[in-house]
Amino acid sequence: QKEVEQNSGPLSVPEGAIASLNCTYSDRVSQSFFWYRQYSGKSPELIMSIYSNGDKEDGRFTAQLNKASQYVSLLIRDSQPSDSATYLCAVTDGYNKLIFGAGTRLAVHP
Amino acid sequence: EPEVTQTPSHQVTQMGQEVILRCVPISNHLYFYWYRQILGQKVEFLVSFYNNEISEKSEIFDDQFSVERPDGSNFTLKIRSTKLEDSAMYFCASSEEDRTTDTQYFGPGTRLTVL
Numbered sequence: 746q747k748e749v750e751q752n753s754g755p756l757s758v759p760e761g762a763i764a765s766l767n768c769t770y771s772d773r774v775s776q777s778f779f780w781y782r783q784y785s786g787k788s789p790e791l792i793m794s795i796y797s798n799g800d801k802e803d804g805r806f807t808a809q810l811n812k813a814s815q816y817v818s819l820l821i822r823d824s825q826p827s828d829s830a831t832y833l834c835a836v837t838d839g840y841n842k843l844i845f846g847a848g849t850r851l852a853v854h855p
Numbered sequence: 856e857p858e859v860t861q862t863p864s865h866q867v868t869q870m871g872q873e874v875i876l877r878c879v880p881i882s883n884h885l886y887f888y889w890y891r892q893i894l895g896q897k898v899e900f901l902v903s904f905y906n907n908e909i910s911e912k913s914e915i916f917d918d919q920f921s922v923e924r925p926d927g928s929n930f931t932l933k934i935r936s937t938k939l940e941d942s943a944m945y946f947c948a949s950s951e952e953d954r955t956t957d958t959q960y961f962g963p964g965t966r967l968t969v970l
Contacts, residue, residue, distance in 0.1 A: 779958070788946050788961040789898060833898065841886065841950070842911055843959060845898040 747772040751834050751846035758853055764821040766849050768834030771815070775836040778810055780819045783831045783848065792832070793819060824853040857881040859962035861947050867968045868937055876932045876965045878947030887930045888948040888959060889922065891915070898946070904930065937969045 748771040758764045766780075777796050781789035793808040795801045795817065801808045807820040817836075821828055831848040838844055860879045868874050880887050889901040903910040904922055921933045930949075934941055944966050948959040 777957075781961075786944075788944075788964045791958055791960065794958055835898075841957075842888070842900040842903055842913075843890070843898075843948075844900070847897050 747775075747838055747844055749834055749836055749844050749846035751832075751849045753847060754850040755852045756849055758824050758851070760824060760826060760853055760855050762824050762853075764824045764828065764851055764853070766819040766821070766832050766834075766851065768817045768819075768846055769815055770817070770834075770836050770844075772836070772838055772844075773812075773815065775815075775838060777837045778808070778817045779835040779843065780806075780808060780817075781833040781835060781845075783833055785831075789833055789835075789845075821851075824851075826853050826855060829853050857883075859947055859949055859960055861945075861962040861965050863965060864963065865966045865968070867970065870939060870969055871936050874934050874937055874967065876934075876945050876947075876967070878930045878932070878962055879928050880930055880947065880949030881951075881960060882928070884949035884951050884960075886910070886950045886952070887922075887924070888950075889932045890946045890948065890961075891943040892946065892964075893940075893943045901932075901945075934967075937967075939969050942967055942969045 780792040795808040795810045805822045809818045833848045834846040835843040887904045892898045902912040944964045946964045947962040950957045950959045
């Protein structure tokens with residue numbers, strides 16, 4: 746059974762701080778990795794994609810991938826209250842379907 | 856900006872009834888997907904569709920489920936005889952190419968409530 750694991754949280758950070766979200770996956774053949782943001786009652790919204798080991802930055806977001814450790818993370822710099830949501834880690838298993846983690850709930854307080 | 860659309864936003868039905876959930880994928884996308892999310896649970900893959908046939912389906916996607924692309928724009932999910940446990944958010948997604956580096960874009964979802 747291919748699994749994607751995330752800490753459910755809530756992760757609580759003050760406004761302006763860095764939020765660090767982590768994800769591990771079980772299937773070594775996973776090739777592509779995604780972070781989606783989901784507000785309550787809404788659909789997943791793509792934040793970042795990453796395919797190679799290392800860091801990838803996009804604005805306030807940085808995704809980090811370590812395939813040897815089967816680990817992917819998302820850093821959110823200068824966190825804002827509007828970043829409060831559930832962050833979903835997703836991987837593809839080589840057949841293009843997405844396998845999602847349960848998500849980490851982030852709460853940014855003023 | 857192109858987006859995936861879904862109708863209806865909320866569907867209430869009686870157990871045993873048939874429902875059809877509709878999606879309009881992004882126009883130049885070739886691959887289409889249905890996912891579902893039971894309240895408080897993970898987003899789960901149901902089925903992928905390419906070139907007018909199913910590419911892959913999950914264990915959830917049993918004989919009660921079917922998908923169809925009836926015309927050049929719509930992509931539908933039919934549940935023949937709904938059960939209470941089919942109550943969930945159903946998300947349609949589409950992607951441009953069947954490469955694992957490509958991104959799936961999600962529609963806003965249909966909330967299905969089975970009474």
